[in-house]
Amino acid sequence: MTAPFATLEEFRHVLSQADGPDMGAIAGARDRNAQLTKPPAALGRLEELAIWYAGWRGTDRPEIANPQVIVFAANHGVCAQGVSAFPPEVTAQMVENFQHGGAAVNQLANTFGARMDVHTLDLDLPTQDFTKAPAMSDAEVVLALATGWNAVDPASDVLVAGEMGIGNTTSAAAIAAALFGGAAEDWVGRGTGVDDEGLARKTDVVARGLALHDTSDPLDALRCLGGRELAAMAGAIAAARHHRIPAILDGFICTAAAAVLEKTAEGALDHTVAGHLSDELAHKRLLDALELEPLLALRLRLGEGSGAALALGVLKGAVACHSGMATFAEAGVTDS
Numbered sequence: 001m002t003a004p005f006a007t008l009e010e011f012r013h014v015l016s017q018a019d020g021p022d023m024g025a026i027a028g029a030r031d032r033n034a035q036l037t038k039p040p041a042a043l044g045r046l047e048e049l050a051i052w053y054a055g056w057r058g059t060d061r062p063e064i065a066n067p068q069v070i071v072f073a074a075n076h077g078v079c080a081q082g083v084s085a086f087p088p089e090v091t092a093q094m095v096e097n098f099q100h101g102g103a104a105v106n107q108l109a110n111t112f113g114a115r116m117d118v119h120t121l122d123l124d125l126p127t128q129d130f131t132k133a134p135a136m137s138d139a140e141v142v143l144a145l146a147t148g149w150n151a152v153d154p155a156s157d158v159l160v161a162g163e164m165g166i167g168n169t170t171s172a173a174a175i176a177a178a179l180f181g182g183a184a185e186d187w188v189g190r191g192t193g194v195d196d197e198g199l200a201r202k203t204d205v206v207a208r209g210l211a212l213h214d215t216s217d218p219l220d221a222l223r224c225l226g227g228r229e230l231a232a233m234a235g236a237i238a239a240a241r242h243h244r245i246p247a248i249l250d251g252f253i254c255t256a257a258a259a260v261l262e263k264t265a266e267g268a269l270d271h272t273v274a275g276h277l278s279d280e281l282a283h284k285r286l287l288d289a290l291e292l293e294p295l296l297a298l299r300l301r302l303g304e305g306s307g308a309a310l311a312l313g314v315l316k317g318a319v320a321c322h323s324g325m326a327t328f329a330e331a332g333v334t335d336s
């Protein structure tokens with residue numbers, strides 16, 4: 001499928017046109033939920049999840065049969081500043097690992113019955129170092145958004161957008177600071193595990209990036225501070241909305257990319273749920289700013305879509321209960 005935008009302004013327009021959920025399906029799902037063989041609200045958040053899912057799928061009794069995990073990989077010019085515990089070549093090496101099924105996310109996607117696709121975005125062409133120049137041109141960021149958009153299978157029924165990109169927690173911290181304000185140190189964390197010196201360098205890099213660029217427009221924040229994989233995740237999450245495919249957000253980098261959409265068009269993340277709380281320090285701040293409550297908190301800080309893939313298991317459980325359980329009448333169980 002070809003992305004319905006060729007410029008940032010057209011992308012903005014697409015976001016502004018997004019439809020809401022099917023209110024009839026939500027009402028039907030609420031009604032069904034009330035008849036299932038359990039005390040009222042005994043399945044807690046699973047009940048809300050199933051009703052939310054039903055609304056986006058447009059049926060009161062949905063199924064999850066075709067979840068799609070997509071991992072987007074890209075490289076970052078800002079790595080030259082010494083902001084990661086690992087060298088940039090690890091990005092391409094991990095892509096090979098994904099392709100051979102050897103990464104954590106391969107196992108999690110398999111465990112929860114998801115197809116997994118890997119998309120590289122010009123790995124040999126890192127973005128510009130954002131302390132010196134905008135990370136991407138208009139054309140580059142639009143191309144990355146479109147790559148993400150086009151990667152989504154319209155026939156899938158859940159999207160997990162994950163990423164791999166050495167240096168990208170620096171990019172995500174800078175974007176989060178540009179979108180929500182606060183100081184660089186509020187948003188910078190240890191990523192793959194930088195030491196105290198590395199953390200101080202990273203904080204300075206983010207502060208310099210924020211000082212250099214006019215990021216009052218969220219899409220400019222993405223272009224000037226982002227990476228191609230962040231733009232691709234934003235494009236994929238926007239495409240999911242277009243196709244009425246609920247999406248599960250992953251960790252700090254994925255949430256920063258998604259936040260660009262919400263800041264561009266309020267409500268743009270209504271079809272998403274926060275899969276987990278990452279151990280990257282500022283993820284909590286970012287989720288709070290977006291008023292998102294994560295499904296899981298397992299101290300993961302891996303990326304790749306791993307936390308969201310685990311949360312897919314929770315969502316599948318919620319939908320299976322909702323659509324598969326018997327009603328009080330069907331089971332002959334006495335209602336209250």
Ligand SMILES: O=C(O)c1ccc[n+]([C@@H]2O[C@H](COP(=O)([O-])O)[C@@H](O)[C@H]2O)c1
Nearest residue numbers: 084165167168169191192251252278303
């Ligand atoms: O998802 C997260 O919250 C997360 C937190 C810390 C690190 N990561 C992963 O680690 C890489 C970025 O870390 P860094 O230190 O190179 O900026 C990138 O490949 C991410 O997938 C991911």
Ligand SMILES: Cc1cc2nc[nH]c2cc1C
Nearest residue numbers: 086090164192302303304
């Ligand atoms: C080994 C490794 C695997 C990853 N997966 C996502 N980010 C990563 C970063 C590193 C360094």
